[in-house]
Amino acid sequence: xxxxxxxxxxxxxxxxxxxxVYCNSSSxxxxxxxxxxxxxxxxxxxxxxxxxxxxxxxKRLTFQFGDARKDSSLHITAxxxxxxxxxxxxxxxxxxxYKYIFGTGTRLKVLA
Amino acid sequence: NAGVxxxxxxxxxxxxxxxTLQCAQDMNHEYMSWYRQDPGMGLRLIHYSVGAGIxxxxxxxxxxxxxxxxxxxxxxxxxxxxxxQTSVYFCATRRGVNYGYTFGSGTRLTVV
Numbered sequence: 593x594x595x596x597x598x599x600x601x602x603x604x605x606x607x608x609x610x611x612x613v614y615c616n617s618s619s620x621x622x623x624x625x626x627x628x629x630x631x632x633x634x635x636x637x638x639x640x641x642x643x644x645x646x647x648x649x650x651k652r653l654t655f656q657f658g659d660a661r662k663d664s665s666l667h668i669t670a671x672x673x674x675x676x677x678x679x680x681x682x683x684x685x686x687x688x689x690y691k692y693i694f695g696t697g698t699r700l701k702v703l704a
Numbered sequence: 705n706a707g708v709x710x711x712x713x714x715x716x717x718x719x720x721x722x723x724t725l726q727c728a729q730d731m732n733h734e735y736m737s738w739y740r741q742d743p744g745m746g747l748r749l750i751h752y753s754v755g756a757g758i759x760x761x762x763x764x765x766x767x768x769x770x771x772x773x774x775x776x777x778x779x780x781x782x783x784x785x786x787x788x789q790t791s792v793y794f795c796a797t798r799r800g801v802n803y804g805y806t807f808g809s810g811t812r813l814t815v816v
Contacts, residue, residue, distance in 0.1 A: 623802035634708075634794050634807030635747075642802060680747070682804070690801040694747045 596695040598681060604701045608670050613698045615664045615681035622690070624664050624683035626655055635680055671702045706730055710795050710808035717785040717815045725780040725811050727795030735798045736778040737762070737805070738770065740791040747794070753778055785815045 596617045605611055615624070623642045627635035639648050641657035641664065648655045652675075654667040664681055681695040711726045729736065737752040749762030753772040767789060769781040782789060792812050796805040 625804035627804070632810075634796070634810050635805070637804040637806065640802075640804050684801050692749075692801075696746055 596681060596683070596693050598679075598695040598698045600698060601696065602699050602701075604703065605671055607672055607702055607704050609702075611668050611671055611700070613666045613668075613679055613700070615666075615695050617662050617683075617685075619685045619687075620661050621683035622661075622686055624657055624661070624681060626664070626666055627680040627682065629678040629680060630676075635678075668700075671700075673702045673704050676700060676702050707806050708795055708797055708808035710793075710811050712811060713809065714812050715814070717782070717813065719785060719787060719815060721785050723782050723785065725782070725793055725795075725813075727778045727780065727808060728776050729778075729795075729797045729806075730776065731797055731799075731806060732775060733797040733799050733806075734775070735800065736772065737796050737798075738768070738778070738780045739794045739796065740764065741794060741810075742791050750780065750793075782813075787815045789813065790815045 599614045623640055625640050626638045628638055629635040639655045644659045644661045646657040652669045656665045668675055679698045685691050708729045734755045738750040739747045740750055741747050748764050750764055750768050751759055751762055751770040753759045756772050756775050759770050759772050772778050792810050794807050794810050796807045798805045
């Protein structure tokens with residue numbers, strides 16, 4: 593069974609703090625995505641990473657793909673209340689056929 | 705450019721009733737999928753399609769049917785609604801195996 597574990601599950605921080613969310617698997621991903629989901633809405637794609645060691649930045653968000661393409665991290669600098677939401681990592685694994693799996697999710701709350 | 709449009713947004717069904725959740729995309733993507741999202745269970749794949757006329761089962765297909773007669777439309781049919789099908793349903797589309805999904809805004813279904 594391919595699992596995509598995220599940690600932490602829940603995170604409540606003050607505005608202005610930094611945070612890192614982790615996404616780990618025992619499987620190698622051909623690509624990995626991060627999404628943010630707000631209440632009552634569908635997940636919104638933030639970024640795609642495909643190369644081991646790749647780093648991408650989206651304003652205050654920094655995404656890193658592990659060298660072995662089995663893990664990823666999302667770092668938020670100076671968090672704001674607008675960053676509140678459910679963060680999901682997901683990716684494509686090839687084992688005969690491609691399978692797309694979602695992580696367990698990290699629920700972030702940023703307090704003003 | 706609407707992306708992915710799901711209707712209805714909310715629905716209440718009685719046990720045993722049938723209904724169709726509509727999904728339409730204007731992105732000309734071949735891949736379309738239906739997910740359900742439940743607390744503590746994450747996103748689970750119900751059915752998916754890799755092109756018009758091609759559909760396949762996902763992780764939790766029982767009680768649901770799909771068809772894909774056009775690239776744009778991918779309706780999900782509940783054959784005989786059960787309380788266990790109470791959930792939030794998301795339709796999503798992507799360009800290919802190593803691309804992320806664009807999600808619709810979801811249908812919140814309650815079966816009583």
